[in-house]
Amino acid sequence: MASISQSQLRSFKAALKEAKKPVALAGAGLSAASGIPTFRGAGGLWREHDALSLATPEAFSMDPSKVWQFYHYRRETCLRASPNSAHRCLAKLLSPSQRSKYLPSSGSLHLITQNVDGLSARAGTEIGEDHVTSGGILEMHGSLFRTVCTSCNDVRPNFESPISEGLRGTEDPSLEYRETPLEGLPRCENLTRWSRSIQPCRGLLRPGVVWFGESIPALDEIYEILEGCDLIMVLGTSSTVYPAAGFAGQVKMNGGRVAVFNLECGPQDRIHADWLFQGAVEELLPLALG
C-alpha cells in the first residue's frame, strides 16, 4: 500500500477544495492497473517493435499491415479491460451530480488525457454520463476507437471486434507474424457518389490517434484550459512526450500549483511538484479524494 505523508495529503485536499480551475493530466500509468501496458518498460514493446516507432505516419505508409495489427492488438486489449478506481475517481470529479462535493470552489474539472484507450470515457459511461461530449475529457492524442479514412477523411467511432476480418486472430502475439493483405485491412464504409451511383468509399482507414510528428488538433483549446489553471494533477505520466510534457511547467509559470501522482518521480516532477505522491495512482487518488 502506497505510504504518503498525512500532512501532504491534508494540504492537497484543502488546495483541491479551494481550486478555481483544476485540471488533471493523465498518462499510461492511469490505466496500468486495468492491464493496459505502459510505453516505458516491458509494456513498451509489441512483438519486437518499440511501440513508439510504430506510432508514426511513416511506419503506416511503409507497412500498414504491421501498424494495423499493432493497433488491433491494443483495441482488443482495451475492449477486454475495465476502468480502475483511478478512472472512477476522476469520473466523480467530472460528474455534474457529484463533483461539487470534491470541488466546491470551481464546480468543474478538465481531464486532459494522453491515453487513447477510452477507459476514462468508459468510467463516465458507467455512471450514465458522457464526459467526452460534455468537454470534461479531452483525448489530446485521439482514440483507438475512432477511425479516419485516408481517402475521404471521414471520421467515425468504431468499436467493432475485430475491426476487419483480415485482422481476426492476429492479436495473439504468440502467433507467427503473418502480413494482412491490404484489402483485409479496415476499409471505409462512408457512402460516396460515384458518377450516378452511391457506393461505399472503401478507402484505407487509419486509427484516429495522433502520431509522432503530427500536430495536436485540440492544442488551442488545451492552452485555453491551462490559462488560469491554479491546480494541475499530473497522473501516471513520464512527462517525456511533448507538448503534454510541458503543461505542468506552464501552469507553474502562471502561478498555479502542481500535484504529481506516480510510481516513480522523474526530474521534471521534482522541479515542478508542490505535492509529490509516490505510489500507485489507483490507490493514491481514492485516498486523496476520500
Ligand SMILES: CC(C)NC(=O)[C@H](Cc1c[nH]c2ccccc12)NC(=O)[C@H](CCCC/N=C(/NCCC(=O)O)S[C@H]1O[C@H](COP(=O)(O)OP(=O)(O)OC[C@H]2O[C@@H](n3cnc4c(N)ncnc43)[C@H](O)[C@@H]2O)[C@@H](O)[C@H]1O)NC(=O)OCc1ccccc1
Ligand atoms: C519522444 C518525444 C521526445 N517526442 C515528442 O515529444 C514529439 C516531438 C516533439 C515535439 N516537441 C518536442 C520538444 C522536444 C522534444 C521533442 C519534441 N512530439 C510529437 O511528435 C507530437 C505528438 C505527440 C503524440 C504522439 N502520440 C502518442 N500517442 C498516440 C498514439 C499511440 O498511442 O499509439 S504519445 C504516447 O506516448 C506517451 C507515453 O507517455 P506516458 O503516457 O507518460 O507513458 P510512459 O509509459 O512513458 O510512462 C508511464 C508513467 O506512468 C508511471 N506509472 C506506471 N504505473 C503506474 C501506476 N499504477 N500508478 C502511477 N504511475 C504509474 C510510470 O512510472 C511512468 O512514469 C503518451 O503521450 C502516449 O499518448 N507532435 C508534435 O509535436 O507535432 C509537432 C507539429 C507541430 C505542428 C505541425 C506538425 C507537427
Ligand SMILES: [Zn+2]
Ligand atoms: Zn472514405
